[in-house]
Amino acid sequence: MRKAGYKYFPMVLSAPSGGGKTVVRSGLLKLNKKFAFSVTCTTRPRRPGEKDGKDYYFVTEERFLKLRADGKLLEWAKVHGNYYGTPVKSVMAVLEQGRIPVMTIDVKGARSVKKLFPEAVTVFLLPPDLKTLVQRLRGRGEAPENVAVRLETARSEIKAASSFDYLVINDRLPEAIREVAAIAELETLKTERNLDKVKRFGSQLYGKVL
Numbered sequence: 416m417r418k419a420g421y422k423y424f425p426m427v428l429s430a431p432s433g434g435g436k437t438v439v440r441s442g443l444l445k446l447n448k449k450f451a452f453s454v455t456c457t458t459r460p461r462r463p464g465e466k467d468g469k470d471y472y473f474v475t476e477e478r479f480l481k482l483r484a485d486g487k488l489l490e491w492a493k494v495h496g497n498y499y500g501t502p503v504k505s506v507m508a509v510l511e512q513g514r515i516p517v518m519t520i521d522v523k524g525a526r527s528v529k530k531l532f533p534e535a536v537t538v539f540l541l542p543p544d545l546k547t548l549v550q551r552l553r554g555r556g557e558a559p560e561n562v563a564v565r566l567e568t569a570r571s572e573i574k575a576a577s578s579f580d581y582l583v584i585n586d587r588l589p590e591a592i593r594e595v596a597a598i599a600e601l602e603t604l605k606t607e608r609n610l611d612k613v614k615r616f617g618s619q620l621y622g623k624v625l
């Protein structure tokens with residue numbers, strides 16, 4: 416997947432359901448135009464207020480399986496009984512615009528992205544404590560049985576936290592957004608991402624006639 420010449424890299428946000436992926440992503444997009452949402456596809460029914468092509472591409476199971484079989488998905492997972500997957504196209508399109516694709520995906524998906532895209536930066540968001548997570552899930556209007564399923568899944572999800580590049584505690588939202596933005600900023604300054612600049616300077620230096 417690695418292709419030279421892109422200014423940025425994908426940023427993957429994962430968290431247990433209710434951990435704040437969606438709101439942190441919105442905050443990043445508002446904070447700076449360099450962040451862009453790479454829309455993913457799902458077979459789950461649309462929730463009130465969600466727009467096709469904006470929140471997700473809502474597809475049938477048949478269509479999803481065809482996309483997967485045709486190698487059009489960068490990664491995929493079945494979460495809470497529904498398929499979710501990231502079209503390769505939607506990530507590449509954002510990179511080609513010279514922006515950072517922000518991917519809000521589950522922990523298995525994050526692992527697949529990191530394998531295919533080692534330059535991707537993975538961030539695990541964690542609420543400050545379990546009580547807060549439950550309150551946030553309820554506050555989002557999840558039915559009690561959905562809360563229970565999400566907490567059950569959270570057990571295995573938090574075990575995966577140690578394999579992420581960064582951990583951000585989502586206590587105060589503005590702070591969590593700032594921290595994720597700071598990670599992106601520092602990552603862009605990594606030497607290994609900027610060797611072309613060193614080379615350019617070096618060739619000017621050595622090419623110079625004194």
Ligand code: ADP
Pocket residue numbers: 430431432433434435436437438439551552554555585586587588589591
């Ligand atoms: P996810 O996308 O990871 O499932 P959401 O972004 O939907 O999680 O967040 C779950 C709920 O918690 C939403 O109602 C959201 O507004 C709320 N929430 C998330 N982070 C915070 C925070 N730091 N402070 C207060 N409420 C939050």
Ligand code: 5GP
Pocket residue numbers: 430431432436455456459490491492494499500501519520521523524525
């Ligand atoms: P929701 O149905 O609440 O929007 O999302 C449920 C879960 O699926 C969340 O953990 C979300 O991050 C994850 N998810 C959404 N899109 C994708 C995707 O394209 N790939 C993967 N692996 N997970 C996704």
